Amino acid sequence: MSKPKNEINAVEVMRSSKAWNGEKIGAWPAGEPELTVMRLSLPAHTSLPWHTHPMPNAAFILSGTLIVEDKESGEQRTFHAGEAFNETVNSAHRGYTLEAPAELVITYAGVKGQELSEPLPGEPEEF
Numbered sequence: 001m002s003k004p005k006n007e008i009n010a011v012e013v014m015r016s017s018k019a020w021n022g023e024k025i026g027a028w029p030a031g032e033p034e035l036t037v038m039r040l041s042l043p044a045h046t047s048l049p050w051h052t053h054p055m056p057n058a059a060f061i062l063s064g065t066l067i068v069e070d071k072e073s074g075e076q077r078t079f080h081a082g083e084a085f086n087e088t089v090n091s092a093h094r095g096y097t098l099e100a101p102a103e104l105v106i107t108y109a110g111v112k113g114q115e116l117s118e119p120l121p122g123e124p125e126e127f
Contacts, residue, residue, distance in 0.1 A: 013060060014084035020077050021070050023088050025056050031111030038116070040104045040127065042066070047096035049123035053087055055110035060084040064102030068095045071120075092120055 018024055042048070042064075050071050059066075061081050068085070069076045071092035079085055087093070087106075108116050117126040 013082075014058065014086070016086055018086065019088040019091070020068055020079075020085040021073070021075050021088060021091075023091060025086060026089055028109060029055050029111045029114060031114070034110055034112045034114070036108040036110065036116060038106045038108070038127075040106060042095070042097050042102045042104075044097055044099055044101050046101075048094045048126055050092050050094050050120040051117045051123065051126045052090050052092055052120070053108070053117050054090060054114060055108055055116075056086065056089055057106055057108040057116075058084060058086050059104045059106040062103040062105060064097060064100045066095045066097060066102045066104065068093060 039062075059079075061079050061083050063081045065078060065080050067076055067078050068087075070088070071094070077085070110116065119125055
């Protein structure tokens, strides 16, 4: 029997209590909750500055490839279109592209008035 064309299809892309590098995600920040959803486009050969996030957040790669690097350990992981990952909280990292651009949707679980990212000293703002 064939499926109807309008059948709902739900695919869980990721579920984890740890960041991409295995770090446990800590407690949510105290305050009035605020979710932010951002669509981020990175051109080819682009590197984001070193930064941290003060709240849990997760990214979904819509297109392209993103390499995420941990500043302290140098550990890297590559994510491709259709994959999702949790970013680290209060741990310095950056993302970068190689030959192709990448487009992501990122959901931040913060509180009102909180910055989404914090650059390391001497680094520019992430966006």
